[in-house]
């Protein structure tokens with residue numbers, strides 16, 4: 001028996017990610033109507049028409065509409081905090097894209113608004129819904145690698161942030177904009193609180209970025225685990241946008257890399273996006289040595305790429321269901337706030353060239 005009422009929702013920011021949010025909302029059985037917002041009237045009208053939804057350039061129209069219960073915020077990073085606070089204060093549930101604010105004060109305002117209003121707030125750390133990482137988390141929770149000790153993430157991509165766009169002009173780092181996903185995942189795998197972080201960046205190869213194009217971030221966790229993340233923005237071949245190209249096939253051998261190695265005292269896990277694979281090692285003692293064996297290997301077909309490693313759609317369908325059914329977030333805003341604290345601690349570390357204690361942030 002149906003025990004929910006369908007809800008109306010709004011998407012703020014109708015760019016690339018906004019489109020993904022709109023498409024998920026239109027596909028949700030829990031959503032009866034979708035509105036879209038862009039600040040500039042002509043763009044609002046054009047994008048709303050392209051996406052087949054009702055558009056507006058007046059945010060108040062959305063905030064004052066009592067039928068709209070949920071707002072998906074996919075606007076530029078600088079607008080996330082203010083729009084989230086306004087939405088929560090207007091009594092709306094919110095799914096806001098990462099980053100959760102561009103600095104600590106903005107993130108704190110979002111968290112305070114959630115506490116004051118008691119409204120639903122979840123941050124778009126969609127990798128928690130992606131099967132590749134859910135499988136890794138499941139093996140860890142089942143104790144199959146023992147205690148996680150050392151987690152390394154390698155992320156090398158092509159330079160797709162074009163000249164003179166908000167992304168290349170941004171003074172905010174790629175730590176919040178991009179790496180927040182990957183630091184958040186490390187924290188999720190360890191299920192622990194970071195203790196210290198040290199972050200360094202070499203001089204840029206991408207000269208027109210207002211921010212570093214590479215980062216190495218080392219985190220020590222409270223229970224002794226350590227994590228590292230090595231990110232290089234432009235190593236892989238530039239995307240030539242050939243529509244016939246099977247992107248992942250090409251990217252698997254053009255310099256792209258997005259891998260985790262999670263090493264425990266009983267085994268290890270490797271996730272590998274560009275080889276569409278997750279593997280598990282088991283360690284057993286023997287009279288001669290510690291023996292390591294690969295005991296599981298799971299691959300996924302390209303048709304399931306989104307679901308396996310970039311499941312914004314799955315996340316958004318789930319959020320509509322949670323809000324329509326009056327259920328709490330899957331991933332608390334406080335948890336995401338802690339992931340953002342780790343990002344901001346990393347930024348302080350590289351700016352001040354020192355080890356930063358998580359408690360300082």
Ligand SMILES: NC(=O)c1ccc[n+]([C@@H]2O[C@H](COP(=O)([O-])OP(=O)(O)OC[C@H]3O[C@@H](n4cnc5c(N)ncnc54)[C@H](O)[C@@H]3O)[C@@H](O)[C@H]2O)c1
Pocket residue numbers: 012013014015016017018037038039043074075076077079097098099124126177312
């Ligand atoms: N979760 C993920 O994996 C993921 C991936 C890509 C982008 N994102 C996030 O989604 C957001 C949007 O990224 P994108 O790739 O769609 O960028 P985009 O440039 O394609 O779109 C941004 C849109 O926001 C609009 N905009 C500008 N100012 C605005 C405001 N004040 N209010 C509302 N809209 C405004 C722009 O006109 C544009 O249409 C960013 O915060 C980004 O970090 C998340």
